[in-house]
Amino acid sequence: MVRTLLLPLATLLLPTHTSATSDALPEGGSREPKQLPDLIRLKRDGSHLTEAEIRSFVHAVVDGSAQDVQIGAMLMAIQLQGMDLEETSALTRALAESGQQLEWPKAWHQQLVDKHSTGGVGDKVSLVLAPALAACGCKVPMISGRGLGHTGGTLDKLESIPGFNVIQSPEQMLLLLEQVGCCIVSQSEKLVPADGILYAARDVTATVDSVPLITASILSKKAVEGLSALVVDVKFGGAAVFPDQEQARELARTLVGVGEGLGLRVAAALTAMDNPLGRSVGHTLEVEEALLCLDGAGPPDLRDLVTRLGGVLLWLSGQAETQDQGATRVAAALDDRSALGRFERMLMAQGVNPGLARALCSGSPTQRRQLLPRARKQEELRAPSDGTVERILALPLALVLHELGAGRSRAGQQLKLGVGAELLVDVGQRLCRGTPWLRVHLDGPALSCPQRRALQGALVLSDLEPFTAPSPFTELVLPLMSVQP
Structure with missing residues (x-):
C-alpha cells in the first residue's frame, strides 16, 4: 500500500544538526566578509553560514578562485555538520542563480x-x-x-x-x-x-x-x-x-x-x-x-x-x-x-x-543491440541451488560493474559504456540449481574470483513459494x- 503524507509547512522547517559556536551571528544577522578558508572553518566548527557567505563560496566556485581542495573541504564540512533549512535554501538559490534563468512562453x-x-x-x-x-x-x-x-x-x-x-x-x-x-x-x-x-x-x-x-x-x-x-x-x-x-x-x-x-x-x-x-x-x-x-x-x-x-x-x-x-x-x-x-x-x-x-x-531488440556500443564478451552465472528468488541485491552488482568500468573513481573518467549486466530471472521466481540467472557484459579481463563471489552473493534464494514482487x-x-x- 502506498502511503501519502500531507505535511503542514511548519513541520518542514525544522533545522538539521548544525550547532552554535563562538562564531554565532552578532545581533543584526551579519558578519564581516570572510575569506574562503574562514568560511570553511566556520562550517567545519558547526556555525550557521549567512546567505552572503554561502553566495561568496558559490561565486568562488564559479569564477575559479576556489581551489579543488577548498571545494572538497567545504563539501566535507557540510557533510559532517549539516545545514539548516535556511542555509539549504540559500545554497539552492545561489546555485540556481550561478547561471542563466530559463524563460518560456x-x-x-x-x-x-x-x-x-x-x-x-x-x-x-x-x-x-x-x-x-x-x-x-x-x-x-x-x-x-x-x-x-x-x-x-x-x-x-x-x-x-x-x-x-x-x-x-x-x-x-x-x-x-x-x-x-x-x-x-x-x-x-x-x-x-x-x-x-x-x-x-x-x-x-x-x-x-x-x-x-x-x-x-x-x-x-x-x-x-x-x-x-x-x-x-x-x-x-x-x-x-x-x-x-x-x-x-x-x-x-x-x-x-x-x-x-x-x-x-x-x-x-x-x-x-x-x-x-x-x-x-x-x-x-x-x-x-x-x-x-x-x-x-x-x-x-x-x-x-x-x-x-x-x-x-x-x-x-x-x-x-x-x-x-x-x-x-x-x-x-x-x-x-x-x-x-x-x-x-x-x-x-x-x-x-x-x-x-x-x-x-x-x-x-537484437537489431538495437548492434547499433549501440557493446562489450567484447559475456559471462553467465548460474544458480548454486534450488530455491525461490527472494531478492537480487543491487549494491554488490553495482559495485562490481563500477570496478569493471561502468562507473567513475575520479572526475572526468571515461566510462566503458558497454559494460553491464542482464538479470535473467525475476524476484519471486522459482529456480533450479544450474539455471543461468545473470549475464555480465565485460570489456576487459574475465571476472575475478572476488567479483564472481560478490555477484553470486547478490542472488538470495529461499524456500518461499513463488510470489509476485511488490511495486x-x-x-x-x-x-x-x-x-x-
Whole structure:
C-alpha cells in the first residue's frame, strides 16, 4: 500500500544538526566578509553560514578562485555538520542563480513539469518518462546529472547513443520544447554551472549522501526551469544513497520544504532500491530496456514506476483529476507508441543521426543491440541451488560493474559504456540449481574470483513459494499547501 503524507509547512522547517559556536551571528544577522578558508572553518566548527557567505563560496566556485581542495573541504564540512533549512535554501538559490534563468512562453506554465531521481541501480525512468509526458501534452525541460558513486547517471546513458548531445543552450532548449515537448540536458557554463562543479566533486569526495547537498543540487537545477510541478524519486534501501527509509523521508521532507520556499510545487515519492530496477544495469543495456518500455513492453516494475510518477505529475500540475487518471494517460502513451515517437524526435533534435534514431526506435531488440556500443564478451552465472528468488541485491552488482568500468573513481573518467549486466530471472521466481540467472557484459579481463563471489552473493534464494514482487513505489510526501494545483 502506498502511503501519502500531507505535511503542514511548519513541520518542514525544522533545522538539521548544525550547532552554535563562538562564531554565532552578532545581533543584526551579519558578519564581516570572510575569506574562503574562514568560511570553511566556520562550517567545519558547526556555525550557521549567512546567505552572503554561502553566495561568496558559490561565486568562488564559479569564477575559479576556489581551489579543488577548498571545494572538497567545504563539501566535507557540510557533510559532517549539516545545514539548516535556511542555509539549504540559500545554497539552492545561489546555485540556481550561478547561471542563466530559463524563460518560456507564459502559455506553457501549467504544462511545465519535471522529474528527478536521487539515483538507483538500473534506474532508467527518466529516459521513458520525459517523452511519455511530452506525448501527454507536457513540456519537460529535464536538466539531469551523471553517475554518482555506484549509481548510474541519465546523461551517461544517453551519451551511449552515438551523436546524442546533452549540451544545449537555453535557446536550443526552447526550440526542443517547441518541436518535441521534452529534452534531457546537462548543466553547462550557462545552466547552473556551480552545481555542475560541485556535483562532480561530490562523486569523488564521499559527500554524495548529504541531505543539504542533495537538496540544493536537485532543486537548483529545477528552480531555473520555471516548473508547474516537480516529482522527486527518493530512493531508500540497500543500494540507495540512504539505506534507511526514515533518512529518505527526511530528505523528502527537506526537498518539499525547500521547494515550497522557492515557489515550486514538489512531491517526493519514496521508492525501494534493494533490487535493481528492471532487468538491465549498465549504460547501453539500460537504453535498450528503456526502448522496450517505450514500446509498451519491458519489465513490470519499470513500467509501474514510470506510470505512477507520471500520474503524480499530471495530477499535481492540474492536467489530470486524480493520480490514477494521470497514470492511465501515461500508460496509454506507452502502449500506443506515441511516447516512443517523442523519444525518436528527441534523439534527432539532440544530435543523433535520423537514420540511427529511426532504427533504434523501430528495430527489434537484437537489431538495437548492434547499433549501440557493446562489450567484447559475456559471462553467465548460474544458480548454486534450488530455491525461490527472494531478492537480487543491487549494491554488490553495482559495485562490481563500477570496478569493471561502468562507473567513475575520479572526475572526468571515461566510462566503458558497454559494460553491464542482464538479470535473467525475476524476484519471486522459482529456480533450479544450474539455471543461468545473470549475464555480465565485460570489456576487459574475465571476472575475478572476488567479483564472481560478490555477484553470486547478490542472488538470495529461499524456500518461499513463488510470489509476485511488490511495486517499488511505497510512499508519497506532499506539503499541505501543494495538494491543490
